Amino acid sequence: MTNETWGQARETLQTTIGKNNYQTWIEPLTFVSCEGGVAEFGVQTSFQGDWVSRNFGDEILRQFDKLGAPVDRLKFSVQAKRPAAAQPDQAPERFTAKPSRSYQITDDSVLGAPLDKRFTFDSFVVGKPNELAHAAARRVAEGGPVSFNPLFLYGGVGLGKTHLMHAIAWELQKRSPELKVVYLSAEQFMYRFIQALRDKQMMDFKSLFRSVDVLMVDDVQFIAGKDSTQDEFFHTFNALIDQQKQIIISADRAPGEIDGLEERIRSRLQWGLVVDLHPTDYELRLGILQQKVEQYRSQYQELKITDGVLEFLAHRISNNVRVLEGALTRLFALASLVGREITLEMTQESLADILRQSDRKVTMDEIMRKTCDYYNVRMSDLLSPKRSRNIARPRQMAMWLAKQLTQRSYPEIGKRFGNRDHTTVIHAVRKIDELKAQDAQVAEDAELLRRMLEA
Numbered sequence: 051m052t053n054e055t056w057g058q059a060r061e062t063l064q065t066t067i068g069k070n071n072y073q074t075w076i077e078p079l080t081f082v083s084c085e086g087g088v089a090e091f092g093v094q095t096s097f098q099g100d101w102v103s104r105n106f107g108d109e110i111l112r113q114f115d116k117l118g119a120p121v122d123r124l125k126f127s128v129q130a131k132r133p134a135a136a137q138p139d140q141a142p143e144r145f146t147a148k149p150s151r152s153y154q155i156t157d158d159s160v161l162g163a164p165l166d167k168r169f170t171f172d173s174f175v176v177g178k179p180n181e182l183a184h185a186a187a188r189r190v191a192e193g194g195p196v197s198f199n200p201l202f203l204y205g206g207v208g209l210g211k212t213h214l215m216h217a218i219a220w221e222l223q224k225r226s227p228e229l230k231v232v233y234l235s236a237e238q239f240m241y242r243f244i245q246a247l248r249d250k251q252m253m254d255f256k257s258l259f260r261s262v263d264v265l266m267v268d269d270v271q272f273i274a275g276k277d278s279t280q281d282e283f284f285h286t287f288n289a290l291i292d293q294q295k296q297i298i299i300s301a302d303r304a305p306g307e308i309d310g311l312e313e314r315i316r317s318r319l320q321w322g323l324v325v326d327l328h329p330t331d332y333e334l335r336l337g338i339l340q341q342k343v344e345q346y347r348s349q350y351q352e353l354k355i356t357d358g359v360l361e362f363l364a365h366r367i368s369n370n371v372r373v374l375e376g377a378l379t380r381l382f383a384l385a386s387l388v389g390r391e392i393t394l395e396m397t398q399e400s401l402a403d404i405l406r407q408s409d410r411k412v413t414m415d416e417i418m419r420k421t422c423d424y425y426n427v428r429m430s431d432l433l434s435p436k437r438s439r440n441i442a443r444p445r446q447m448a449m450w451l452a453k454q455l456t457q458r459s460y461p462e463i464g465k466r467f468g469n470r471d472h473t474t475v476i477h478a479v480r481k482i483d484e485l486k487a488q489d490a491q492v493a494e495d496a497e498l499l500r501r502m503l504e505a
């Protein structure tokens with residue numbers, strides 16, 4: 051194995067592990083030598099060596115195999131950053147690592163999570179409900195001087211937040227390949243933080259996250275209530291903003307509605323531009339369906355679908371886009387099985403369960419009545435200021451059900467429950483979520499009530 055082979059392996063690694071990972075981890079490696087089946091590389095910190103070895107070691111070995119220059123193991127040596135300052139008689143820190151050869155690179159083993167190839171601006175259908183979010187995302191993706199920082203995107207389940215974030219990342223990479231763009235979920239941020247704490251690698255963790263040019267954190271509501279993670283996130287956030295690096299955050303609700311988020315973080319998140327993705331409307335749903343059908347046709351085969359089937363789906367499925375896509379995937383499968391035109395009748399039959407669920411709109415009234423019946427309390431008590439446990443618990447349960455089964459916002463729910471403040475509803479929802487995990491009875495009550503209401 052020579053420096054030239056390493057050059058060839060690097061070329062392929064760009065594609066196999068993704069550009070971001072390549073730039074962050076592979077590019078800084080320096081090839082030292084290859085002797086006795088051991089390929090040695092220079093790294094700047096032991097953390098870097100350890101990370102590369104653990105996460106990309108198998109892939110690197112695989113590339114050497116493919117190039118006909120197999121290597122038994124990899125060795126990483128920490129090299130002094132500035133040769134002039136290095137102390138000649140001090141041996142560099144060395145360690146070797148033999149990867150497991152499992153050839154698997156998991157999402158949470160790298161600084162950023164992989165990007166989905168399908169989530170680009172080209173495949174994102176714009177309509178009234180998402181036009182502002184789309185315009186803001188486009189603006190950020192153009193790069194250049196940062197005009198709003200952070201960009202905070204929020205909206206309900208499956209409305210395209212992740213899609214837009216990936217689209218920004220792809221576009222930035224296309225326009226400015228030298229930028230270090232990192233996308234990850236808040237959950238992954240937390241796990242990486244915990245791992246760094248455990249491995250006593252906090253300095254490296256900090257410097258890595260502070261060295262990115264664009265940081266995107268998805269589903270930030272996840273870190274609510276997780277104090278140390280929030281603290282670290284806050285410092286990373288500030289450091290990047292100070293350096294005028296772009297930050298993009300997503301959540302399922304507005305910063306002000308994320309309970310358990312420290313006030314200082316909440317206010318920082320509101321510094322930039324906060325835009326929401328509204329629930330889809332008929333036109334947007336139809337546009338998305340048409341686009342997916344086109345994609346399917348261009349990739350696979352002629353799809354025969356009668357006029358009206360797509361309109362029917364756009365009318366009847368008013369849930370999130372993910373449900374819409376699921377329905378369409380089933381239709382595609384059906385089309386490939388029957389080999390003839392998909393009719394409205396066939397659609398209704400094969401999607402009966404999805405359509406039933408979409409049809410079912412639970413009202414606040416039903417939720418309140420059924421909860422009162424179930425716990426044997428009076429409606430007037432549910433709406434009263436009474437706080438005794440036998441009234442407060444059913445009230446909290448009803449609020450929780452309202453959040454799960456309707457599209458109502460926290461303030462709207464609060465209003466229906468005797469003009470209560472939205473923070474009371476947020477507290478109720480959290481309380482029931484907590485109790486469900488600790489108390490089997492509460493979990494059963496919630497499940498039974500939900501089933502009764504959805505039936």
Ligand SMILES: Nc1ncnc2c1ncn2[C@@H]1O[C@H](COP(=O)(O)OP(=O)(O)OP(=O)(O)O)[C@@H](O)[C@H]1O
Pocket residue numbers: 169173174175176180205206207208209210211212213214269302338371372375
């Ligand atoms: N406007 C759109 N055009 C095309 N596809 C869309 C659009 N909105 C959503 N989708 C598709 O719907 C699916 C769900 O979107 P996405 O994962 O981005 O949702 P999300 O808002 O991040 O939801 P969650 O937070 O629940 O993960 C994806 O497959 C995405 O491509």
